[in-house]
Amino acid sequence: MSWFWVLFLFVILQRLAELLIARRNAACIRSLGGYEVGAEHYRYIVCLHIGFFLALLTEVYARGLEDAVPMSLPLAVFLVAQGLRVWVLSSLGRFWNTRIFVLPGSEPVRRGPYQFLRHPNYAVVALELLTLPLVFQAVYTALLFTLLNAFVLRVRIRAEERALCEATAYGEAMAEQPRFLPLRRK
Known part of the structure; x- marks a missing residue:
């Protein structure tokens, strides 16, 4: 099996496991009185990710790159991102989801x-x-x-922050935190 297939299947299996975690967490938040927001744009996120995997597979095979030796720097950054992913999931716990769920009155993580x-x-x-x-x-x-x-996240982050500010102390608690890049404010 090529390196491409090892990483490709790893990420696919990771995403499937995350969908199970998301389903479990959604049930938990709903049982506590939480609710979903932004459902109307979630289908675009799903399409984006499915399209990503199809495009990646297509480009790699169309360009004959399936047996290419992995590029070291992007691989290193990708592996660091995997560690960060685990850190995010463990930090958010039951609040982590692929959808936007809000639990009114909860403290921001x-x-x-x-x-x-x-x-x-x-x-x-x-x-x-x-x-x-x-x-x-x-x-x-x-x-x-x-x-x-970037386009999808612009919509999603606005919807998420608006909902969290309306139902929790998110606005006050996170006002000084950079939104997406560590060196940028708001």
């Missing part, structure tokens, strides 16, 4: 990477969408889906 950024999970996803294709020189997939993800 300020531990783990959330002490540095408001949205480290989205930063991790952005890193993955950029670096995984670059590991196998799939430059077109990396560029296209980085741009598409």
